[in-house]
Amino acid sequence: MSNVSSFMAKSTIRAADLDHRKKINFNIGRYNAAVPQGKQQFANLAMARERAKNAKWRAIENLDSYLEEFEKKITERGAAVLWAETAEDALEEIGRICREKNCKTLVKSKSMVTEEIHLNKYLEQNGIESVETDLGEYIQQLDNEPPYHIVTPAMHKSKEDVARLFADKLGVPGGLSPEELTLVAREKLREKYRHAEVGVTGANFIIADVGAVAVTENEGNARLSCSMPKTHIVVVGIEKVIPTMQDLALFWPLLSTYGTGQRVTVYNTIVSGPRQSHETDGPQEMYVILLDNGRTNLLANTAARQALYCIRCGACLNACPVYKNIGGHSYETTYSGPIGSVITPHLKGVGEYKHLSYASSLCGNCTEVCAVKINLHELLLENRHEAVVKGNSSLAERLAWKAWKQASLNRGLMNAANGNIKSKVVNLVFKGWAQHRDKLNFSQKTFNQLWKERQG
Amino acid sequence: MNVSIFVPCFIDQLYPSVAFSMVKVLEKAGCTVSYNTNQTCCGQPAFNAGFHGEAKDVCTKFLNDFAGADYVVAPSASCVGFVRNYYHQLFDNSSRHNDVKDLANRIVEFSEFMVKVLAVDNVGAQLNGRATYHDSCAALRECHIKTEPRQLLTNVTGLELIEMNDVETCCGFGGSFAVKFGPISIAMADQKLTNATATQAHYLISTDMSCLMHIGGYSQNKGAGIKVMHLAEVLASGW
Numbered sequence: 001m002s003n004v005s006s007f008m009a010k011s012t013i014r015a016a017d018l019d020h021r022k023k024i025n026f027n028i029g030r031y032n033a034a035v036p037q038g039k040q041q042f043a044n045l046a047m048a049r050e051r052a053k054n055a056k057w058r059a060i061e062n063l064d065s066y067l068e069e070f071e072k073k074i075t076e077r078g079a080a081v082l083w084a085e086t087a088e089d090a091l092e093e094i095g096r097i098c099r100e101k102n103c104k105t106l107v108k109s110k111s112m113v114t115e116e117i118h119l120n121k122y123l124e125q126n127g128i129e130s131v132e133t134d135l136g137e138y139i140q141q142l143d144n145e146p147p148y149h150i151v152t153p154a155m156h157k158s159k160e161d162v163a164r165l166f167a168d169k170l171g172v173p174g175g176l177s178p179e180e181l182t183l184v185a186r187e188k189l190r191e192k193y194r195h196a197e198v199g200v201t202g203a204n205f206i207i208a209d210v211g212a213v214a215v216t217e218n219e220g221n222a223r224l225s226c227s228m229p230k231t232h233i234v235v236v237g238i239e240k241v242i243p244t245m246q247d248l249a250l251f252w253p254l255l256s257t258y259g260t261g262q263r264v265t266v267y268n269t270i271v272s273g274p275r276q277s278h279e280t281d282g283p284q285e286m287y288v289i290l291l292d293n294g295r296t297n298l299l300a301n302t303a304a305r306q307a308l309y310c311i312r313c314g315a316c317l318n319a320c321p322v323y324k325n326i327g328g329h330s331y332e333t334t335y336s337g338p339i340g341s342v343i344t345p346h347l348k349g350v351g352e353y354k355h356l357s358y359a360s361s362l363c364g365n366c367t368e369v370c371a372v373k374i375n376l377h378e379l380l381l382e383n384r385h386e387a388v389v390k391g392n393s394s395l396a397e398r399l400a401w402k403a404w405k406q407a408s409l410n411r412g413l414m415n416a417a418n419g420n421i422k423s424k425v426v427n428l429v430f431k432g433w434a435q436h437r438d439k440l441n442f443s444q445k446t447f448n449q450l451w452k453e454r455q456g
Numbered sequence: 457m458n459v460s461i462f463v464p465c466f467i468d469q470l471y472p473s474v475a476f477s478m479v480k481v482l483e484k485a486g487c488t489v490s491y492n493t494n495q496t497c498c499g500q501p502a503f504n505a506g507f508h509g510e511a512k513d514v515c516t517k518f519l520n521d522f523a524g525a526d527y528v529v530a531p532s533a534s535c536v537g538f539v540r541n542y543y544h545q546l547f548d549n550s551s552r553h554n555d556v557k558d559l560a561n562r563i564v565e566f567s568e569f570m571v572k573v574l575a576v577d578n579v580g581a582q583l584n585g586r587a588t589y590h591d592s593c594a595a596l597r598e599c600h601i602k603t604e605p606r607q608l609l610t611n612v613t614g615l616e617l618i619e620m621n622d623v624e625t626c627c628g629f630g631g632s633f634a635v636k637f638g639p640i641s642i643a644m645a646d647q648k649l650t651n652a653t654a655t656q657a658h659y660l661i662s663t664d665m666s667c668l669m670h671i672g673g674y675s676q677n678k679g680a681g682i683k684v685m686h687l688a689e690v691l692a693s694g695w
Contacts, residue, residue: 321626321644322644325643325644361593361630361631361633364597381503398507401502402510405502407496408499408514409513409517430635434673437677442469451493
């Protein structure tokens, strides 16, 4: 099945699933109630967002030098920086490190970039147990599902669903409360931490001036993943750069507020290298894998480049009426929702993913809520335009728009034919319209004709 | 005041009475209304489909058709928002650059024109019943219209205005989206209709006929019994 047919099938089923709608509306309702609380910490929110956008603009416009600055600084403190052009390159590096460390068990914290390269599948094929330690990701791993949302991976599951899943997969009694379920996960995961040879984390920010990565989380599992195992591997997209450590003063509260409505998340960790000689704990070795995997396509595209400013807060997903109706899995992409529809065609091919740019009512709410003011809905339009320019439109479409242009340049044509004929033709051409709506009923005469008659 | 009206293509073809209602209200408010019979479409459909070349030719015609008018008033925030916010993408660094900037300042959505330009928020309309107002995305986010239609509706005798939940959420029309992605569009209409009917309103009112065509079409099909009305039709009622 082609990507577009599969998308249509999945989104059709999900959009009509009222149980899904109820759970999503409930969970996003909680998010919507929390965000205004978080926003109160900003004296001037509009300016904070503007400044964040400017910082990301600076970072992306000078990406090469900031990345090299980061590499130089963190290498001085003993970390190794590996540049991966593709997902395969990144996987090979991780595979090599794991072989060297004779790794049997690997713990990882929540990271969308490791979803992007399908790390868990790769590790499984290589006989390494990979354990998700973020509670949401742990739930998703138990259920053998990819994350549903880039910030809240199990958003589509109710607490009852999770209790059933734990009973089913872990053999614990059914009907446990969220607190009890968390304790079950905690106990299982502590054991894994003790044995894991390697810890993998993502990074929310690459800090250029000090040569460090920053990890934002709420459960402390990422801090454990990067400090308990002897080897720490960071996998991070190259666009995550911020110029200076001072920028965190802006980005931490911004990411927290737009991500979950918190003022700042419970744990924020800055890692600037492996254990130093005067330090008592931390990993012996640290690797940072800087992943391109199509990001430089966006960088080369001056119109779409601003999509690289994204800090992955998930606000545009929560604001998107399409996302709320079809859910995260219907997209069948790592990054779903508006930002996913904007970047995926650039990362993975216009031909196979351009349909996502059309699967939007262009309501503009994504742009309105974006923490770093990315013009998301206009970038969807830009993608549509690029698809046409690059010859990814059908002949039927091209002919239809030529005909539309002729009619729109000639008032006489728009008054030709009476309402009955127009109704018949239009309802035939746009059959989908009347599947769940009344048919379109053209006026016998256009306003234009009626006006002329009125004027005599 | 001299007003040149723009009647969007789908109102011209499907809902001429909406445009006549707008003319009736504008005339009562003291305007001299003119209509250039050569006009067709603002060009948005092709632009949104990615066909900028085709769009640009039609937009050029639009610029010519409305050259010189003091104000261009339209019963559609969608078309007004498109002309204001997107024409520059087609005409930046062209000889029409200044024409585009100039038109963006002269084109005004109907409710915005009544309240902000004419400073009229009561035209003596009467309509009995409960109503809920739907913020069209174009009005809300492209034109920043929020209070103007409500102000006008509050002054309609006999009309009780009740806000629905999630009033700023899109109804799911979205132009070709409504046909290309019918099931998603319908699910969005369903959530909108559920929120609207929960207010027990008799009327669902908006600045944009495109939303209403979609919500109304779905409501009719479902037998929901809520009547959709364009703001201009409401203001032209009862006198």
